[in-house]
Amino acid sequence: MRITSVETIPVSIPINPTRAIRGSRGGHTTSPFLLVLLRTDEGVTGLGEVSCTPIWSGEDQVTAAHFVEEIAEPCLVGRDPRDVERLARGLDRALAGNPFTKAGIEMALWDVLGKVAGLPLYRLLGGSVREYVPTKFSVSGVEPERAAEIAAWAVEQGFRAMKVKVGTDPEQDLARVRAVREAIGPDVRLGMDANGGWMPRTAVATIERCAEYDVYFAEQPVPPLGVAWLADVRSRTSVPIVADESVYGPEDAMALARAGAADVLSIYVGKSGGVARARHIAQVAEAAGLTCTVGSNLEMGVASAAMIHLAVATPGVGAEEFPCDILSPFLYEGDLLAEPLDIRAGAARPPERPGLGVELDPEKVDRYRVDR
Ligand SMILES: [Mg+2]
Numbered sequence: 001m002r003i004t005s006v007e008t009i010p011v012s013i014p015i016n017p018t019r020a021i022r023g024s025r026g027g028h029t030t031s032p033f034l035l036v037l038l039r040t041d042e043g044v045t046g047l048g049e050v051s052c053t054p055i056w057s058g059e060d061q062v063t064a065a066h067f068v069e070e071i072a073e074p075c076l077v078g079r080d081p082r083d084v085e086r087l088a089r090g091l092d093r094a095l096a097g098n099p100f101t102k103a104g105i106e107m108a109l110w111d112v113l114g115k116v117a118g119l120p121l122y123r124l125l126g127g128s129v130r131e132y133v134p135t136k137f138s139v140s141g142v143e144p145e146r147a148a149e150i151a152a153w154a155v156e157q158g159f160r161a162m163k164v165k166v167g168t169d170p171e172q173d174l175a176r177v178r179a180v181r182e183a184i185g186p187d188v189r190l191g192m193d194a195n196g197g198w199m200p201r202t203a204v205a206t207i208e209r210c211a212e213y214d215v216y217f218a219e220q221p222v223p224p225l226g227v228a229w230l231a232d233v234r235s236r237t238s239v240p241i242v243a244d245e246s247v248y249g250p251e252d253a254m255a256l257a258r259a260g261a262a263d264v265l266s267i268y269v270g271k272s273g274g275v276a277r278a279r280h281i282a283q284v285a286e287a288a289g290l291t292c293t294v295g296s297n298l299e300m301g302v303a304s305a306a307m308i309h310l311a312v313a314t315p316g317v318g319a320e321e322f323p324c325d326i327l328s329p330f331l332y333e334g335d336l337l338a339e340p341l342d343i344r345a346g347a348a349r350p351p352e353r354p355g356l357g358v359e360l361d362p363e364k365v366d367r368y369r370v371d372r
Helices: 061-076 084-094 099-117 144-157 170-184 200-213 228-235 250-259 275-287 301-313 362-368
Strands: 003-011 021-023 026-028 033-040 045-050 137-139 161-165 189-193 215-219 241-243 264-267 291-294 342-344 347-349
Touching: 003 061, 003 362, 021 161, 033 061, 033 099, 045 061, 045 099, 045 301, 061 084, 061 099, 084 099, 084 275, 099 275, 099 301, 137 144, 144 161, 144 170, 161 170, 170 189, 170 200, 200 215, 200 228, 228 241, 228 250, 250 275, 264 275, 275 291, 275 301, 291 301, 301 347
Parallel strands: 137 161, 161 189, 189 215, 215 241, 241 264, 264 291
Antiparallel strands: 003 033, 021 026, 033 045, 342 347
């Protein structure tokens, strides 16, 4: 079996403006993503999604399409798509960085392998380690009253866990956390995500003040400038620290573990350059006595499917304690799939069809494609 071509389609689905996520690094109001269609000589096509944004990794749909065409496709054509890890490592040698682009290719390779094997991806990964993936909602870093309304809406949808974006102004952050806690009551679990927006001293003081509102984790309180800043904050606060922007690959996970800089690592299919490397991070975390959650760059349907397969099949993901950010249907005004994923408020389940288990709806793809 051989790869014959790699096609890409730039897409953008509007995000519901009332729930668009605003954090300390700015707003995520559009998703300049790229679909990947990896074709083979046996008529099997693998689907991938590059869920890239400039703010995360310096990638967008233009850079991704360029590197797929100029670097990835020449590496892949003529090769056996079932050699997933081998091809992913070959791509790593051919192109530095660009993890979300690489992840879009890698998930398409898994999709082909699953379709050929007749098994859903989570079974290829060793089968499920949980019945479903517990999920949480993410409340935008807007004015406290507005954040409280969004949080109340999420509870109405059925969410029993959420995080709120902080990391802007400490007083505003505190007011927002208080307003959200008052809106959701004492029984909904609440964390906060600063996206690296605080300096260490502000982080320590603000985390301690927010702890009064029963905040059960603080995600990326300080910028990812080496591990010392996070380690410093963690040593001076009692709330579990989640590392997100600080962990892209297994090497980062190792450095964070050695420095005692985090309790939880937020892994993505995109940030780590694929499903396999996300699992390598989870294995490092497990070996170091840490746990993981699956974080989000607002993936659309194809990449959301990859996230669910990853989370349901990976023992190092502690989704029961730290629910995953699998929430796109609650944010986007449309989707690209022929059949929606089983993503509910608080629970996501993987498709049982082979591979990623999703198919594109050509009419929807036409509606949201943004060819330039
Ligand atoms: Mg985060």
